[in-house]
Amino acid sequence: MPATPPSADLILRRLASSDTEIKLKAIREVKNQIIGNRTKKLSYIKLGAVPALASALAEADAASASGSSLIVQSAAALGSFACGVDAGVRAVLDAGAYSHLIRLLSAADNKVVDAAARSLRMIYQSKLAPKYDFFKEQDKHFLLSLLESGNENLTGLGTSIVIHSCETSDEQKILCSDGALEKLISLLDGSLSQRDSSLESVATILKNNPEVVSKFVDLQNGRSLSSVIELTKDRYPRTRLLACSCLICVKNSSFAYLQDVGIKSKLIYILLELLDDSGQVGDDASFAFSSLVAEKEDLQRLAFEANAIDKFYDHLQNRALHPKRLEGIFLALAHLCSKLECCRSMFVSLQVVNILLDALTHADANVRTAACICLKSVSRSVKILSAGYFMNERIMAPLIRLLSDPSTSVQVAALGAIGNIVVDFTPQRSTFTQCGGIKELVQLTKSMDASLRLNAVCVLKNTVFHADKMCKEGIFMELTVSSLASLICDPEPSVQEQALTLMRNLVDGSMDCVEYAFAGGGIILDAVGRQLQKFSKFGIGIQAMYLLVNIASGNETHKDAIMQLLFSQAENVSHSFFSRFLRSSDNILRTAAVWIIVNLTSLASPGAIDRIVKLHNVGIVSQIKRMANDPCMDVKLRAKQALGQIATLGDS
Amino acid sequence: MSLFWLVIRQLAEIEAMAASKKVITREEWEKKLNDVKIRKEDMNKLVMNFLVTEGYVEVAEKFRMESGTEPDIDLATITDRMAVKKAVQSGNVEDAIEKVNDLNPEILDTNPQLFFHLQQQRLIELIRNGKVEEALEFAQEELAPRGEENQSFLEELERTVALLAFEDVSNCPVGELLDISQRLKTASEVNAAILTSQSHEKDPKLPSLLKMLLWAQNQLDEKAAYPRINDLSSAILEDPTV
Known part of the structure; x- marks a missing residue:
């Protein structure tokens, strides 16, 4: 037993030997060295063994006995290199072994076929495997022939190809319409491994595709669906899980399917029970649970009644959980608590948050992300926020630290949680500031990553909503006028919209607050004006209009500035953005636009008469008159109010 | 397994009627047992399953020739x-x-x-x-x-x-x-x-059937006295001790 592999030269020379005996022995030795042994795989890859094996495979003659052995051994070795090691998959593909393995699937010798199929299946377990083209007639037929071959290794390869390569809805449709789905269903009656891989491929084809699901449901008068339902009772946990996954795809495609409470609760109970499996099935069960209850209040209620939260909590008590398991459980809790107050109360009363706090500092980024998402979901509760349950240093401090996490997804998730918690229902908003949260947030508004900027601005927007003067002042100083202006002109429209809303919340309130809009020599209003000229989406127009509404509620200078912004290019007013907004199809946008006029013509304002004259001259008054019978009640109300003020002042 | 479910059903029946411990005589019991029809083919499959799983290849080969039972592998x-x-x-x-x-x-x-x-x-x-x-x-x-x-x-x-x-x-x-x-x-x-x-069960079915038999007998012991199998190797019915 050589504990250290022979030298590179020697191995490569023997693998390439012209003596078949020596060559075969060398290949078999490499194979036996690397199977199950990751370290050896990597070192042989470095030695360059993979190309040598690939050429042995390519050169051997499948029709001769010695050639057949060479192929079986080298295919097995190549398959092992591709098993569980990405570098191995890459090496095998780079060495050109793929096309030879495919060719050997049609060999006459069954041993050769089996070896090639196993090897290819290993390759298809990896994300790096080449994408299979289902649209190519020839490839499609080949796949179908694999699925109906009756050879377990070939059907196994066929299902692996489907699971790996079927991604788009067109691919799902073609597999459904060309008989692959039926063939996969017929494998449900096959051996244990055929059944499991068939279920997994069926789920792949059904996922997020209502059209395919509706075909599947009607297949064989519903017998296919029934047999999948039957398999949820199977004695093998993995089979039960996969059958549930298929049914979840069906359930998620339309409200019309699997409406019966019996089957819905059955799915919940099975998945909760599968959590007890200590292996991968248990890990995957919580993810399947998430996709079952996501966005579905009825299922969340059933899960609540099935004591799902207790069950997850029990599992969390085990301190040595695998990261995947922790992630899955926190995401499942997040989905459970996304709508129902009873779930959130249960979460709080079980004090799950104590365990969640540990997860916020877990070494695995996915666990940290999941914990934040869970916290975000639970803090949707006004009741919990009002009780100030989360706004304390114990929770805020680690959350704020996550704002500078190396992983962007953790940062985004932490922003999401903070964004909910800072919505003020308590006097303790200052905890957030005291923990240094504002500084971190402002830093993130300057990130290169658009999702971070977006979420950071969003949290700031929530923080200043109805906040006191001191809070606003602190944020405004930290953020600075110039970066506010550049956020309003951010390349991402979604960031622009949030920045405008932040500005709108800032200037909302006392007269002093309106001054924020004029700081820095008016660069903010300039930025707003530029965005309005471009007007790329309703949301931006609406937020900008409401910002102007708030500013127009200010003093004479403020109102005049708005007049200047709206009507500076007087000759062309009917084509101006403002005139267009008054005619917009969006009710809220029209409402906001008229509201500005209401504020500009306020009866208490000394300069109102001059502004009315101007509004007359540019044709806005006649436009408002036409809106007095607007189908939208809000618009109608504001338009009448504006016209009333204009008439009163005009008469005086 | 049909045999198992028959026993369970009998158990349920006995449970339904017996408030105190019921005594079942050997005649009654044997009559009931005789009513249970088990197909020869099913018994043979069980034997073949045992031989295959435990790896008695020569016996399995002989058994196949004699009984005509095809192994599933x-x-x-x-x-x-x-x-x-x-x-x-x-x-x-x-x-x-x-x-x-x-x-x-x-x-x-x-x-x-x-x-x-x-x-x-x-x-x-x-x-x-x-x-x-x-x-x-x-x-x-x-x-x-x-x-x-x-x-x-x-x-x-x-x-x-x-x-x-x-x-x-x-x-x-x-x-x-x-x-x-x-x-x-x-x-x-x-x-x-x-x-x-090889997509084959890793344990033979026979031992788990015997386990089920013992479990069923233990359940039954609480409700009734009946001819019990105590020695699994001989499967002799022993008269109830009343």
């Missing part, structure tokens, strides 16, 4: 599986690993625990044979990297290497690793993995 694969099992049982672990890899290279590649246990067994055999230096080198080269990947492997590895620290291994705390039972444990793990890879 190619009998040739049993021979291969038994060869692997025998190799582990006789301490030729390296040979066993190569045989498994020839049978199906995926088994050890996708089953790290089994692979580790085989390597551990290999280490045990080296220690048993007094090849200390080779054992140390093997532990370092082959097993240590697996220990890095998995905490529980590391603990098992430490326990195994501890064998080297004792003069008298037969009388040390980890001495049981050198027992034949350790080989048998490993051998049965390999056997089960090969069966699973």
Whole structure:
């Protein structure tokens, strides 16, 4: 037993030997060295063994006995290199072994076929495997022939190809319409491994595709669906899980399917029970649970009644959980608590948050992300926020630290949680500031990553909503006028919209607050004006209009500035953005636009008469008159109010 | 299994009517037993399943010819599986690993625990044979990297290497690793993995049926006195003690 592999030269020379005996022995030795042994795989890859094996495979003659052995051994070795090691998959593909393995699937010798199929299946377990083209007639037929071959290794390869390569809805449709789905269903009656891989491929084809699901449901008068339902009772946990996954795809495609409470609760109970499996099935069960209850209040209620939260909590008590398991459980809790107050109360009363706090500092980024998402979901509760349950240093401090996490997804998730918690229902908003949260947030508004900027601005927007003067002042100083202006002109429209809303919340309130809009020599209003000229989406127009509404509620200078912004290019007013907004199809946008006029013509304002004259001259008054019978009640109300003020002042 | 469900149904019936313990005589019991129809083919399948799973290939072959029962697996694969099992049982672990890899290279590649246990067994055999230096080198080269990947492997590895620290291994705390039972444990793990890879149940059905029989009798004991099977090997009905 050589504990250290022979030298590179020697191995490569023997693998390439012209003596078949020596060559075969060398290949078999490499194979036996690397199977199950990751370290050896990597070192042989470095030695360059993979190309040598690939050429042995390519050169051997499948029709001769010695050639057949060479192929079986080298295919097995190549398959092992591709098993569980990405570098191995890459090496095998780079060495050109793929096309030879495919060719050997049609060999006459069954041993050769089996070896090639196993090897290819290993390759298809990896994300790096080449994408299979289902649209190519020839490839499609080949796949179908694999699925109906009756050879377990070939059907196994066929299902692996489907699971790996079927991604788009067109691919799902073609597999459904060309008989692959039926063939996969017929494998449900096959051996244990055929059944499991068939279920997994069926789920792949059904996922997020209502059209395919509706075909599947009607297949064989519903017998296919029934047999999948039957398999949820199977004695093998993995089979039960996969059958549930298929049914979840069906359930998620339309409200019309699997409406019966019996089957819905059955799915919940099975998945909760599968959590007890200590292996991968248990890990995957919580993810399947998430996709079952996501966005579905009825299922969340059933899960609540099935004591799902207790069950997850029990599992969390085990301190040595695998990261995947922790992630899955926190995401499942997040989905459970996304709508129902009873779930959130249960979460709080079980004090799950104590365990969640540990997860916020877990070494695995996915666990940290999941914990934040869970916290975000639970803090949707006004009741919990009002009780100030989360706004304390114990929770805020680690959350704020996550704002500078190396992983962007953790940062985004932490922003999401903070964004909910800072919505003020308590006097303790200052905890957030005291923990240094504002500084971190402002830093993130300057990130290169658009999702971070977006979420950071969003949290700031929530923080200043109805906040006191001191809070606003602190944020405004930290953020600075110039970066506010550049956020309003951010390349991402979604960031622009949030920045405008932040500005709108800032200037909302006392007269002093309106001054924020004029700081820095008016660069903010300039930025707003530029965005309005471009007007790329309703949301931006609406937020900008409401910002102007708030500013127009200010003093004479403020109102005049708005007049200047709206009507500076007087000759062309009917084509101006403002005139267009008054005619917009969006009710809220029209409402906001008229509201500005209401504020500009306020009866208490000394300069109102001059502004009315101007509004007359540019044709806005006649436009408002036409809106007095607007189908939208809000618009109608504001338009009448504006016209009333204009008439009163005009008469005086 | 139909037999099992019949017993359960009878149990339920008895439960329904019996408030106090009911006595069932041998005649009544035998009459009931005679009413249970079990197809010969099903019995034969059970026997074949046992022979195949346990690896009695020659008996299975004979049984097939005599009873016409087709095994659900190619009998040739049993021979291969038994060869692997025998190799582990006789301490030729390296040979066993190569045989498994020839049978199906995926088994050890996708089953790290089994692979580790085989390597551990290999280490045990080296220690048993007094090849200390080779054992140390093997532990370092082959097993240590697996220990890095998995905490529980590391603990098992430490326990195994501890064998080297004792003069008298037969009388040390980890001495049981050198027992034949350790080989048998490993051998049965390999056997089960090969069966699973062939989509075959890893345990024969017969023993679990016997377990069910015992369970059903225990349940019944609480409700009734009846002719019981106490000796499973003879399956003789023994009169109820009233």
